[in-house]
Amino acid sequence: MAAAARLRPSRGVLGVVLSVFLICGVAAYTPDDNYLVSCGSSADTQVGQRRFLADASNPGAVTLTSPQSAAVEASPGAVPPSLRDAALYRTARVFSAPSSYALAVRHPGRHFLRLHFFAFANEAGYDLAAAATTLEVSTQDAVLIERGLPASAQGQDAASSSTPVVVEFLLDVARDTLVVTFVPLDGAVAFVNAVELVSVPDDLVTAAVPLQTAHRVNVGGPAVAPDGDALWREWTTDQGLLLDSWSDAVTREVSYNGTLSRQPGQATVTDAPDAVYGTARELVLMSNSTPGKKQMAWQFDVDAFSAYLIRFHFCDVVGKAPHQLRINAYVDGSNALKDIDLGNGVLVFPFYKDFVLPASAASGKLAVYVAPWVNEIVMPAAVLNGIEIMKMHQSAGSVVVVEPARRAARSRLAVVVGSACGAFAFVAIAVALAIIILRKKKKKGSTEEETTKPTQTQSTTPWMPLLGRFSIRGAIEPAGPPSFSTATNTLPASPMAAPAATAVVPSYRFPFAVLQEATNNFDDGLVVGQGGFGKVYAAVLPDGTKVAVKRASPESRQGAREFRTEIELLSGLRHRHLVSLVGYCDERDEMILLYEYMEHGSLRSRLYGRGHAACLSWAQRLEACAGAARGLLYLHTAVAKPVIHRDVKSSNILLDGELTGKVADFGLSRGGPEVDETHVSTAVKGSFGYVDPEYCRTRKLTGKSDVYSLGVVLLEALCARPVVDPRLPRPMSNLVEWGLHWQGRGELERIVDRRIAATVRPAALRKYGETVARCLAERGADRPDMEDLVWSLQFVMRLQEGDGLDFSDVNSLKMVTELRPPTPPRRQREAVDCETGSVDEGDGVTDDDYTDASMRGTFWQMVNVGDR
Template sequence: MRALWVAVGLVELWLWLTSTAHAQFVPKDNILLACGAAGSTNVSGRTFVADSSFAQGGAPRSGSIPTSSAANLSSADEQRLYSTARVFTAKGSFSIGDLTPGRHWIRLHFLPFSPDLAAALFSVSADEYLLLSSQSVAGEIQAQARSISSPALLKEYSINITTAQLTISLVPSPGSLAFVNAIEIVSIPDAAIQDDGQLVGQGTQAFLGMARAALQTMYRLNVGGESIDPSLDSGLSRRWIRDNPFLVGAREGIPAPKIEDITYPPLLPGFIAPKSVYGTARTMGVSDLINTQFNLTWTFAVDSGYSYFVRMHFCETVYSTPYARIFDVFINRLPAVKGLDVVVKANGAQTAMFMDFVVPMNDGGSSMVVELGPSPGNGAQHNDSILSGIEIFKVNNTRGSLAGSLIPPGVDLSKDDGSSGGSTGIGAAGIGGAVAGGLLVIGLLGAGLCFVRRRRHPGLAKGKSKKKKSASWLPLHAAGNGNSTSIASKFSTGGASNKSGATVASTATSSLGGRFFTFAEILEATNNFDETLLLGVGGFGKVYRGELFDGTKVAVKRGNPRSEQGLTEFQTEIEMLSKLRHLHLVSLIGYCEEHCEMILVYECMANGTLRAHLYGSDLPPLSWKQRLEICIGAARGLHYLHTGAEQGTIIHRDVKTTNILLDENFVAKVSDFGLSKTGPSLDRTHVSTAVKGSFGYLDPEYFRRQQLTEKSDVYSFGVVLFEVLCARPAINPALPREQVNIAEWAMQYQRMGALEQIVDANLKGQCSQESLQKFGETAEKCLAEQGIDRPAMGDVLWNLEYALQLQEASSGDSSGMILDHSATRAGDQMEVPLRSSADHQADYHRRLGSEDDFEDASASAVFSQLVNPQGR
């Protein structure tokens, strides 16, 4: 009897969970504002109230919507909503209180009904997040016309609000206006955005932190179906549009027959997407033979420099049995899903399912391409694919920005805390004018900027905990006693001028290490950051060629306040490089952090990055011997980091060909220590940390487990080895799908014993078979899936030296050989696959002293991240 009651209870619990999950969602917060309206407006059963009790600043305005625009609005109620607006000539805001903490929609509605509103340029922020920057509403409305018939612009964001108060600020650009017609603040179920997903190209499920991210809705398509009005969308009021405008290629497939009977699994909430999305779909639908010749393809315009959260909705509405169609999904030509059978994955036909992906767009591309095509060799009954819906969201960057362009000059979107007196910050244009006006003006403006920012963040200046501001850019002394004087100005000579007018160099050093440079010295060395001296642009900022007063050639890396990197990377690089001394690592000359600038100064390397000598430039190709010597040098630098540094193991975390620099003699040096981490203590095997690095070089085990070891560097170096051998990028979406990822592609040829088929054409006839074989074996070991199966960097170094020895033996030329003979014993045999770490460790420490003889404190240092910086 007891078992019976337990069974009845479980059934009731199951029914309750099912009914709860699939019930219409009712938001806890549902604040709808008709901006500038005198009273309420009802639109499709939703009541928008007057905004007067929420607005701070601005003035209400009403007008007549152009006839052409009014005709494309769905109702007279919607026309009435867009015929009023709140207009701002200076910074204004909306303050919304008594909110329930959690994820919310923030929807902003725009329709300019007068010429001055059509010309408006302005920015919008929500608490610490920048939503719009230098926004031209009229321009965006024209851009969306091909896919959405509505004349109004809807900007939709999903933000996890952590307090009961939300402030939305609007800031007009100088000489312009800001306006908004309507605002929605609506609760979203926490389960709507889940924390895990797949990083495209890695192929594994992982926790990616999406539940905490701020998102902007870029696209929401009902694939194969018609547009869906917000009033018909599961209580979340989302607008779904047709996918036809985004299809590309001669073959667009066909819509699948629409069905009504859709099943939601017990753990899939009904609000994920309505039945009208899952009940329609697009298939290839031509013939099994023709379908093998093309993919269903959609393309979407996106902003480069962001990651994107992509959700795909699937439901098998045609076939009822497994193995009817099995297909692959690609995003930007990288595999997202291989061998997907929707019936198997969803555990039934006509059953809803979705999959989440994260897609970095850090390579300068402005479009995202989604493709579906039959999966070859999987035994499916039909060569076909199917998709029901797709949603694409932009993910906020580390600065808390979702804006596709930079903050306009003169605009400061920092949230006032009562102590700022309403003053505005100083933009880049102001600083540029000060440079032209003289160094004194620069000093005054820079000091003023630091002062304003410190007043706006008093808690930070005192070391107190305050609500996180993603876009803060503070000097190294910001956590000190609040004094506005920088570290450099406290200790340097001040960069005074001598009688001839030349700046006298500062000579002081600090506890951080390196020499202080005044900002005046930096300006003189770079001719006021003359763009003709620009060497390149990286993740930290621009790099300029410069010359110090004593004639020393330098590379000056100037931090960009809006870059992905900031104070932490700046301080890490200084601290790391000041304590490291090795022939194959960079040596920092000094830095400047006056006037809220973050500048690193290195001695300029004559031959730039390794990548520039492999592809993408007109530089002469490197010989096989040169490539081996460069790889050996880089391996020596990394081995020193892992085993020889006084502070213990140091893990670089961003090993790639742009971070290996070459001096005038093509000696390799490892650079860019902004992401470096100290390794685990003796009683630990790893460091648990957030995943950082560059796409294409990232250790998959580190990504999956967020556990960092020195073997993560080994994996990245394995990618570098194949990049050196094949002279092509680590990731190249323009290539056929099987060649996009160099690690996967080269490993296939290595395992087949056919590595010589993909060697750089410039190396044909140069590589001995034995040397190439040893090189390939070494790279293969580095790319082992599990870190425990990868060799130590010391073993990698020894095997590369051995590969060079084999090459020299084959050519009969031992001149100029970069090979430490103490590390190569006469008894070593060619068939030894990888030397043990213990053997090499003893050799390494015996020769460490002799290597130091070639190093001094002013050894050549380098700039980093000059060409094609990858995602951080």
């Protein structure tokens, strides 16, 4: 028997089985959104069991915005009658300028967007074949098709005039309107024959990025047309995909004509129809099969250097008893699935398994293998029922959005109505202002965000799953009537106020499976840090981007509030000296944040010589601190309502590959005072040793609180010793007290880190000491603004770079025994035993080996906020 021989049941039997599946295996599913648009047609088009509505004669939920478009019909004979759904491809809408279809979304969530293209010949003279290679398609959030249709979409030729191309995307739509814009490029035109938008169950696939269907195959079974699928998907056969040369075994197509045993919580008919799970390709092993080739193999054309989500569909339709059929699956040499029990205690039990493949090889080929779990002759050996390969679509271009004309009309109507009612509006505004002023007087002194009742080191938000998933995305409407706008995939400058110009914000929600793959299932060997929130892992995303993955632990004292604050804040802020948010994941009750990877870790770790990293020079320390100050200045001044970090410390200042200082960890950040306010009242939060004492006493938060915390960091960078060291007597145990003591005496050089002391110029040190002292002033009013602090640090760097200055002769500057002042025994005991109440430590101690209790016992200069 030939190695590639296949045993098939008779076509008559298989046809009967398929008919039963089509009748009974597609459960009724009614989508909230189900738009079927026949483009360029003057009449509705019946396609199978579905009716596509003409785009020009059905106004309402679908709006065509096409300043320069034409409805084009195919030339006689250009659409072969044998072509399936031929009626859908006899017309097209052709665009000579950017144009769009706007579809009202009733149910935000996951939707299939299908775009139909058929480059037919036409008497109007449009070269649609050329247009297929140049057009661009985008939504408000992403560029879906960039510079021409995919070279291969479900095995179809994009530029062929005889083969339709259906490009399918699975999108997470969070808007009330999805605008699909078609853009002609290079002087050509753009076109489309039909548009489908169908809402699907939100748990169909959990992925943050858009997914583009590359292949959907009914393995071992016949093709399934859209009418045979609950979500109107098309399933092709695996003919032409099976690699005969990879197997010495025989494969055969099998089918099952009974009722499938679908289990609760497992695959439903919306995941795949019975026509897929009831048919399969089975591996038949022979006694002479070569070791290592006891497997079935398929090869698929894919885009090189792209990541893919691969879904395997299984149903044991050949086993005689449970637990009899166990298989392994491999993708491009990776062990995708290992020892999968297809019976799992129940026969004919449909289920699926997902696997995320990072960027593929340059060949653009993807191989899938299925084999028995042991390398020996076993029967039944292996089966596969279906496979879906979905490209994780990463948009790199600039989106083009053509808003529907009705929005512009609505804007003009608003202007007319506003003019007619001007007098009434003036009176209403005056009354509203009076009410606001009265309410402000009543609210004065009350907290805006949190209760002022003191707590004793309790978490502000307990560990809990997020209540209601959220994605950081949105469409910011233009202020004026123009309906055409272009925007890149960047974020608005601020989360506090919407910019006047149109912006497009993509989703940053990553699937958990991607992060598992990137971190090798959160391998402790990849941990690069750990704080109060949880562990931080070094990881590489499928596109090659290196990121830091911070995963909350169940024991974390920070919870959903801090998680959400960080996402909402960083998704709207971008600055060279702020650590950028790459994304987040909240699947499976996880709280995971992804940041740009900072090669040199934290300023704290570099100051204390953790690992084998070289000591930072004085100039590098200055530059890192100045960078942090610039980042904080951006937070304080970039938006109308400032953002106060509240957790500035050396472990939250990270260093990139060029040792540029960037501010990180915004979980405790909050909005600052309004223009007419001096402060905001809130419970005390921050990290022990860095918190502003005035903020602790009064609970009044201002930008000067960040100035104080950065002043502590400046002193720490100069001396390279912990802010609080309980091993030392008071006042040496507290760096702020100790540093101000020597600065007051004009002898700050005596406590400079001896590793850099010889390089610190006296003039620079004098200015630096004055700056530190001003930042650490007891009253916030006496401290500089962040802008002044940035200027002072830049001036210090200028002084440090100057020539002709003498150095101080400093020897053994960190020998604490030589600098220890006499301390009465009673004061020493008091320093150890005194408790100062509750300061929420946030992400707290990460590098020190001292307990929180010991540190609280030495932070004696702060008032006992627990008694207030």
